[in-house]
Amino acid sequence: MFGLLYDTPVEWVARVEALGLLALLSDHAHCELKAAATMQALIAKNCDHERIVQSLPEVAQEELQHFQLVEEELRRRGGRLAEQTSSPYADGLQKGAAATRTSLLLDRLLLSHLIEARSAERFHLLAQHLEDRDLAQLYQGLMPSESAHRVLFLRLAQDAFPAEPVAQRLRELQELEAEVVSRLPLEARIHSGMA
Numbered sequence: 001m002f003g004l005l006y007d008t009p010v011e012w013v014a015r016v017e018a019l020g021l022l023a024l025l026s027d028h029a030h031c032e033l034k035a036a037a038t039m040q041a042l043i044a045k046n047c048d049h050e051r052i053v054q055s056l057p058e059v060a061q062e063e064l065q066h067f068q069l070v071e072e073e074l075r076r077r078g079g080r081l082a083e084q085t086s087s088p089y090a091d092g093l094q095k096g097a098a099a100t101r102t103s104l105l106l107d108r109l110l111l112s113h114l115i116e117a118r119s120a121e122r123f124h125l126l127a128q129h130l131e132d133r134d135l136a137q138l139y140q141g142l143m144p145s146e147s148a149h150r151v152l153f154l155r156l157a158q159d160a161f162p163a164e165p166v167a168q169r170l171r172e173l174q175e176l177e178a179e180v181v182s183r184l185p186l187e188a189r190i191h192s193g194m195a
């Protein structure tokens with residue numbers, strides 16, 4: 001459904017919910033903030049790629065709106081944005097991709113594609129299975145946007161590079177992403193695991 005090679009078990013939702021929704025929301029807010037920063041960096045570093053320069057400002061704005069929405073929900077529930085901690089998911093992807101990289105831009109676009117896909121998969125699961133139906137609705141509302149970002153990043157990669165290298169690198173990074181995510185520890189984070 002999301003073009004990923006590892007399907008998160010449904011039980012992940014209940015286990016994360018038991019760890020605490022305030023911590024999950026704080027982590028989620030940071031994910032949105034980081035996504036907005038990533039979009040801005042992509043624009044600044046790829047001034048000669050018209051489609052990147054023209055399409056990513058809107059995505060950056062959407063990610064900031066998501067940040068506001070999630071941060072407001074966190075406060076409404078009596079929580080506060082906690083300090084950001086390093087993400088084993090993002091670190092695992094960066095390290096794994098760097099080892100076999102041929103193009104930094106291609107990797108940035110395809111990793112963004114996969115991270116958006118994983119976020120959409122998690123939002124979908126949370127929307128379907130959270131016991132807290134209020135929060136489930138918030139995730140239901142956010143899912144289509146991340147799913148559209150997922151499609152956009154693949155198109156940007158296909159626009160900037162020939163089909164064959166894109167398909168080959170996508171396969172490699174899909175395998176890396178599945179391996180990284182399947183080994184993540186259980187934490188109250190959007191990109192956590194069951195280990």
Ligand SMILES: [Fe+2]
Binds near residue numbers: 035062063066146
């Ligand atoms: Fe977002």
Ligand SMILES: [Fe+2]
Binds near residue numbers: 035063146149
């Ligand atoms: Fe996104």
